[in-house]
Amino acid sequence: MAPIRNTRVLFNSVPQGYPVPGETTVVDHSQTLDLDAVDLAGGKVLAKTLSISIDPYLRGKMRSPEKKTYNQPFEIGKPLYSHAVVKVLRSENPKYKAGDYVYGVFDWAEYQVFSEGLDARVLPPDSGIPWSVYVGVAGMPGKTAYYGWKEIAKAKKGETIYVSTAAGPVGSVVVQLAKAEGLKVIASAGQESKLQFLRDLGADVVFNYKTTSVEKVLEEHGPVDIFWDHVGGSTTNTVLAHMNTFGRVVVIGSISSYNTPQAEPIANFPHILYKRLTVRGLIVTDHEKEYRDAFYATIPGQIARGEIKYTETIVRSLDEAPQLLLDVQKGDNTGKAVVILADD
Ligand SMILES: NC(=O)c1ccc[n+]([C@@H]2O[C@H](COP(=O)([O-])OP(=O)(O)OC[C@H]3O[C@@H](n4cnc5c(N)ncnc54)[C@H](OP(=O)(O)O)[C@@H]3O)[C@@H](O)[C@H]2O)c1
Structure with a gap:
């Protein structure tokens, strides 16, 4: 040839x-x-x-x-x-x-x-x-959602979660896991088509973080038991002040600083103490051994059946x-x- x-x-x-x-x-x-x-x-x-x-x-x-x-x-x-x-x-x-x-x-x-x-x-x-x-959603991003959910979120029915960058492959799986377990889901994204997708997934409060202040939404719909953080910077700073006591902050990404020389400072850091928060970062590759088999046994089948969108x-x-x-x-x-x- x-x-x-x-x-x-x-x-x-x-x-x-x-x-x-x-x-x-x-x-x-x-x-x-x-x-x-x-x-x-x-x-x-x-x-x-x-x-x-x-x-x-x-x-x-x-x-x-x-x-x-x-x-x-x-x-x-x-x-x-x-x-x-x-x-x-x-x-x-x-x-x-x-x-x-x-x-x-x-x-x-x-x-x-x-x-x-x-x-x-x-x-x-x-x-x-x-x-x-x-x-x-059946690969690395889906695994990130699934592993973080199992490892850190420790969700309980009736709790409130806020997911930033919620319409992407990580966030949208988190939204669906949270709805399946009976949580109230607050979800944000930066485009109308993404907001519609989040409404279709059943998220309870959906907003465009570019046009609506995170502060206002959380004042009305918080406090937040689980913050699923994809963004960092000023978003994280705001959310820390609206966490419930003993809340969990699942730090997955920091996209607000990927293209800037340095990340914005987090002035509300003391709220980690005041609210006795667990703040933990997760890199998906660290958890392959613990969760990979359960992930492949569960998630691709749910996707094939249309249960995960x-x-x-x-x-x-x-x-x-x-x-x-x-x-x-x-x-x-x-x-x-x-x-x-x-x-x-
Ligand atoms: N820790 C890990 O192992 C791991 C693994 C996979 C992914 N991640 C992280 O998880 C996050 C989501 O990943 P993904 O694959 O699901 O991404 P994605 O949603 O496909 O794409 C990234 C999205 O980030 C949003 N974004 C960009 N700049 C932003 C800003 N300044 N503030 C708020 N949102 C911004 C945009 O959505 P909007 O229209 O909503 O702004 C963009 O579409 C990323 O931070 C990524 O780095 C971490």
């Missing part, structure tokens, strides 16, 4: 502020692959990429290597990578066979050659949900991936941001 193009998205330079498509990330069409001739000696696998996840945390990996945090930075000149679903074309690795659908962390490239596959898992071929969903913002080419990466940072995506390169 003649060599074919293998389009990739490369990390080109560290952004100052928001990522800039074509500058901080570049789409590269120069690589070619002969799919029949790629050498797989030593247990390698050749796979075609089906769906790639575009996540808010990827901005944090677009940094210079001397800045240390919980994850590794992307390497300049190398492809970006994130959770994805790929289909195995050829394999010399006993763990994978041709035709397998594999979820794991993969390059932003049309084709992949890998050995182990970071966080890799062979997916059932007939689960009844699209592959893209395995990088959304989701929305997606889809692009169908890697050429559009850098813009979608920016859109996620700015809130211009309306659902789980995903690049679908092929359905099968």
Whole structure:
């Protein structure tokens, strides 16, 4: 077979502020692959990429290597990578066979050659949900909601939860878990279509944080027993003052500071003492061993039966991936941001 193009998205330079498509990330069409001739000696696998996840945390990996945090930075000149679903074309690795659908962390490239596959898992071929969903509510973001719910939320029927960034793949699963367990749900997002989705999920109080003050909403509908925090900064500061005694703050994200030099200060920190709050951060990868099997035994089936709902913002080419990466940072995506390169 003649060599074919293998389009990739490369990390080109560290952004100052928001990522800039074509500058901080570049789409590269120069690589070619002969799919029949790629050498797989030593247990390698050749796979075609089906769906790639575009996540808010990827901005944090677009940094210079001397800045240390919980994850590794992307390497300049190398492809970006994130959770994805790929289909195995050829394999010399006993763990994978041709035709397998594999979820794991993969390059932003049309084709992949890998050995182990970071966080890799062979997916059932007939689960009844699209592959893209395995990088959304049935993948890392859904796990974040499920693991945090089990590990930290300690929800009791009748309690009140406030979920910020509630319409995304993490927040929307939290909203649905909370409604299923009989909580009163206050949910915010930044666009009307997202607010409608939240109403459809049954959230009790839905508001646009860009046009309605969090303070006012919580004065009327609080106090809050569980704050599911995706945003940080002034939102977190406000919510701390509206927590109930012995409340739980589940710190999952801090997107208000992902594109700024530093996070806003939290002046209401003393409320953690006054209200005897539990404030705990969660990184999803820390809890795979405890909750992964229960997650896969529960959530994909609920999605297939329509018991857990989701929305997606889809692009169908890697050429559009850098813009979608920016859109996620700015809130211009309306659902789980995903690049679908092929359905099968
Ligand atoms: N700890 C972990 O292991 C883990 C794992 C996965 C995700 N996360 C975090 O969870 C959060 C949600 O992730 P997701 O995948 O569900 O994201 P998402 O909803 O698909 O996309 C991010 C959303 O953040 C909102 N946003 C952007 N800037 C904001 C700001 N300044 N203030 C308030 N909201 C802002 C936007 O929605 P609006 O229209 O509502 O503004 C945007 O659409 C993120 O903070 C992410 O980093 C953490």
